[in-house]
Amino acid sequence: MSGAPPDALERAVEAALFAADEPMTAEDLSRHLGGAAVRPALAALAEHYAGRGVELVERGGRWLFQTAPDLAHLLRRDREDVRRLSRAATEALAIVAYHEPVSRAEIEAIRGVQTAKGTLDVLLEAGWIRVAGRREVPGRPTIYATTPAFLTHFGLQTRRDLPGIDELRAAGLLDPVDAAFAALTGGSDEPPDASPQKDDELS
């Protein structure tokens, strides 16, 4: 935490972000502050607020002040403004986040069950996913991706911060079944070799 008094630009950025009712990108801020180069000020402020009760965080390229996570128990009390998601919606959201962009059919393929129309609507309405165009395959299905509001809500700076995403990717768990199957079986059409352990597994 910096003890130096803030310079004029730092003060302006601090005031603007405090007053803003939405997270702001550096470009938004710069435009609002007459074209100033705000990134150094953002960095200085983030450092200044680190460890305080309020922190300056970046979420999907947008900056906001929010209370420190370790104080959640003090602030949570009567607040219940967080939407409770059904299991279907929770899983669909995770699938969109980890696989984006995905079509509804791809979500259903992973979950092994049809996705009710309302499930994706809930996520769209919450502003956590958005329609990201269509896949250029027969039927041109709509595809979905997450939004900056998703990152903000779940406290992610970028999608790379999704819990465990690197491990999942490394383990091939974000690949479709067929790709994983091909990888496991050497990519050939031959049946998987009848190794003893494989037989054991299937015994």
Place this chain on the structure above:
Amino acid sequence: MSGAPPDALERAVEAALFAADEPMTAEDLSRHLGGAAVRPALAALAEHYAGRGVELVERGGRWLFQTAPDLAHLLRRDREDVRRLSRAATEALAIVAYHEPVSRAEIEAIRGVQTAKGTLDVLLEAGWIRVAGRREVPGRPTIYATTPAFLTHFGLQTRRDLPGIDELRAAGLLDPVDAAFAALTGGSDEPPDASPQKDDELS
């Protein structure tokens, strides 16, 4: 401003006030934070924030964060869009300039078409006309006149600098649009007739 890292209570007070929907008294805060003595923390925070872009202030016994007063202009920024005055507004302005003071009904009578309320509002907003009282006739209609800003904008010393009807006619500005057009393209066989017009508008 203090450079020392905030203690736990200070952080809690900071977060609670930041997240609060409305200003809180020390008692509110104390109750909220399990009965802690919050006043020293409030004092420390107020000192920490002094001179920053955001300040902690007490108003009628209630504490709140607010944007530093000298930065209030950041919350409300004016952006100037250059816009061309509409045809209707230009005509209305010209009529006010030549005939002032005039009521809206008189403007309409001269223009020969209805004049939307918004048209005069634009001229009032631009600061080129002002309400100049009411005409002492039934209905007491509001009458309008031009302002000094009007003269400045149009580079006029006084309204007497406005070209008279004869000058307008000499400049071809009194020709009906289609006749003027025909004259330009050489297709007209009739000269625009010089009907007698009152020349006493600039009384």
Place this chain on the structure above:
Amino acid sequence: MTETAATLPALDESWDGLATRPGGDEALYLELDGWEGPLDLLLDLARRQKVDLLQLSILDLVDQYLVYINRAEALRLELAADYLVMAAWLAYLKSLLLLPRDPEMQPSPEELALKLQLRLQRLAAMREAAGRLMARDRLGRDVFARGAPEGLRVDRKALWQCDLFALMQAYGQVRARTRPVVHMVRERPVVTLEAALARVAAMLGTAIEWTDLRAFLPRAAEGEVPVDPRLRRSALASGFVAALELAKQGRAELMQREVFGPLLLRAARG
């Protein structure tokens, strides 16, 4: 790699899952609605084997699934069709795995089983990811944005533009537009119907030869100065109407030998 040493829980054991009520009465409490489809149920069953999903005993899993479905049917629970489809497919898979291997079969039963495992693995991965996502410090639940932000407002102010010439032009046009307008219709040389009727009737007389209508019209040679082409057009029109009128009155006959040909006229024969 270890052997599949998973000790399978007995089916009537109360699980930490959706299958039985917590602390359950083992009396076959089934809540199939609690599963999001057959794959979900399979995953739930697979997890109880407490092994990596790729080392799972597919045969055990199949057996457990089929037992569940049989119980549900015994209880006459309404089962969604996809549970039954999955049951049939798993029974088929089981038989393939147990029967002597047919080397011709494509894909082999082991491949089918592996694909099922891969699907379960992917669903499990996403389910776990969803759990971790939901457990993050969420804005509005664990961390909070400013409670009462003042908001940033950008007031758009119009800077109106107009110049003196535009003003003059506008005024000129208002005056021009609203000036009283007088329409002057200039008198034109015309041959009225009455004149044409009198003329054609007089000239027709008792002519018995077909005569071109144009012969009845005023001509320069007669000193009537029909030089103006507009007057000639008027005379032709009036003459034509006059001819029609005479024919209607039975005083003349009309004939035209061809389309657009000359209109011929003669006196009606008694």
